[in-house]
Amino acid sequence: MNVLVLNGSPKGDYSITLQTVLYLEKINPQKTFTILNVGQRIKALESDFTPAMEAIKNADVLLFAYPVYTFIAPCQLHRFIELMKEHNVPVEGKFVTQITTSKHFYDVTAHRYIQDNCQDMHMKFVHGLSADMEDLTTEQGQKEARNFWRHFCWCVKNDYYETSYSKTIIPANKPVSIPTQSAKQLDCNDEVVIVTDCTPTDTSLNDMIARFQAKLPLKSRIVNISEYPFIGGCLGCFNCATDGVCIYKDGFDSFLRDKIQTAQTIVYAFTIKDHSMGSRFKMYDDRQFCNGHRTVTMGMPVGYLVSGNLSEEENLRTIIDARAQVGGNILAGVATDEFDPDKDIDKLAASVVYALQNKNLQPQNFYGIGGMKIFRDLIYQMRGMMKADHQFYKEHGQYDFPQKEIGTVLKMYLIGALISSPKVKSKMGNKMNEGMIAPYRKVIERAGKK
Ligand SMILES: Cc1cc2nc3c(=O)[nH]c(=O)nc-3n(C[C@H](O)[C@H](O)[C@H](O)COP(=O)(O)O)c2cc1C
Incomplete structure (x- = not known):
């Protein structure tokens, strides 16, 4: 069996996740493992996809190995999936599974993202292994990795795989009529920042943004991240752990703090791509790791303008809810162009105003409480290195250990x-x-x- 490992970690050979793959390779000498560092080499693969295409053609089965990054996969892997689809890779009917390492913070949504995309490409998907970062160093973790692999091999042999519940998502692109007159401006300086990756071809999303701005009786401005000169996606290098300063010199850390987080409300606007917000948006999200695990926009209302069939994207809806929950944000609403875009957008505009006027922050639910407990324990353990996070957690009473x-x-x-x-x-x-x-x-x- 030729196993092609698609290593999505931007750390390449230094990936912790990859170590589990190397462990499995070592104990299964009868199988050939080929490792492709797709995360680290994404720029090269964007210019020439041939090495990936050849490797995929020669593979019997595929294994995605990657770290969980902010609820999903690193942006580099999102981009690789876009490229797989653009190049129509011949994977139909091939078996596929996945290995992640993480601290189990929303590993479920990451796994589901890969599953949905593999099933879009008509692959035979088998449940993966979601390991904690340290698992491989323990007997138990090694046993779990071996058992996972044994099960996967059994599935391949017996043609057993998960049923697909997802459909291929085609953005709705319904025309939205833009009112000629702007809504009356309120005497209010509250500013809404619309963060989007839309390009001129995203006609529906552009129309949605225009209508939202017209209907919103507040100042708003657009930050288009497709134009931001990002040097690249987060490298997971932890350079920012002590002082929040990113290793890249493209100024994004300051830009985020001075031009986006200073707003009163952030509205994210994107078109659904591959069951997520697309690789550019994911790059923006991953690069926010310069804020570590600090809930720096706590209490701020957020909203979403989404082009595409969000009603069919259960996982993406979970991610939208969970992001607001963990961040301690007020989710003012989500407008889509699926059914009645104008009404949805107008409702969102009204809801943003209400959220700003009332600051009605509800108690966190399971997504928020559960997520923050994981962060709390993690930061406490890593306080020697994650100094900026530790300081923030102390200052904001986020070390709510029950034993206290x-x-x-x-x-x-x-x-x-x-x-x-x-x-x-x-x-x-x-x-x-x-x-x-x-x-x-x-x-x-x-x-x-x-
Ligand atoms: C930008 C960034 C985002 C992360 N997001 C998450 C997350 O959402 N959930 C989680 O449990 N761990 C998260 N982590 C931790 C990584 O998943 C973990 O360190 C992983 O083991 C790294 O694997 P790798 O060495 O293979 O890249 C994140 C780390 C980074 C650098």
Whole structure:
């Protein structure tokens, strides 16, 4: 079996994820592993795709190996998938799977992104391995990697693969009528920044942005990231870990802080591509790693203008929700051009104004709380290196470790001791419920008195 490994890590041979692949190669000498560093060599592959095409043609099975980067894959891998589709790579019917390493922060959406794209290309997709960064250094992690590979080989042998639930997404491109008169301007300096990667050919998205600006009674300006002179995608080099300064000298870290994060609201505008926001947008997202894991836009409303069939993109919708949740942002709304674009856009404009006026930040849900707990533990462990994050977490009370709540812990010991005595338990009656509800009753009693 010829296995082609598509290494999406921008670190190439220094990829942690790749080490799991090398481990599997070592214990399976009967299989030929060919490694293509597609993440690191993306610029060369953009100019000449032949080496990838040849390698894909010669492969029996494909293995995507990459790190999870901000909810999905590194932008370099997004670009590679675009190139695979542009070049109509002959992969139909080939088996494919994936290995990632990460801290399990939204590894699920990354895996689903690769699955959906492989299934677009009519490949036979088998569930992958989502390993923690350190897993391979433990016995358990090695066992899991071996078991994963054994299962994959079994699937190939027995022609077993996942059913595809995704359809190929074609951007809707419905015409949107632009009103001739601008909406009345409010006496308000709140500024909305529209971050987009749209090009003149994205007609529907351009129309959506124009209508949104016309309907929005606030100042707005466009930052077009397709024109930004990015030197490249995030390299994962951790140069920014101590002081937030990116190794690239293209000024993006300052640009982000001075021209985008200074706005009152950010509205992202993109056309759905390969079940995501496309490689350019992903580059913009990945490069925000200069902010580490700091929720620097906490409390800021965000919105989305999306061209394409978002209703069929469950994974992308999850990513949109989760990004706002983890960032502590108010998700003002998502407008698409799928069904009734004008109405959607007008609603978004009104909702942005409401969000800015009311700053109604709701409690975080599972996406937000769960994600932040992973970050909290990670930053605490890595505080010696992630100095900027550590400082931010201390300043913003984000080290909310349960063991710090000594009062609650002691109270629970007391209750535990009481209810483990059958005698006390029998006399308790409804006292526990009464006790639990008491603080809320106090609030209700006091309510309306001020
Ligand atoms: C820009 C960037 C974004 C990242 N985003 C995530 C993430 O969303 N979830 C996660 O669990 N880990 C994330 N990580 C951590 C990497 O997934 C992890 O370090 C991985 O093991 C690196 O693998 P590699 O050495 O193969 O590139 C991110 C790291 C970088 C540099």
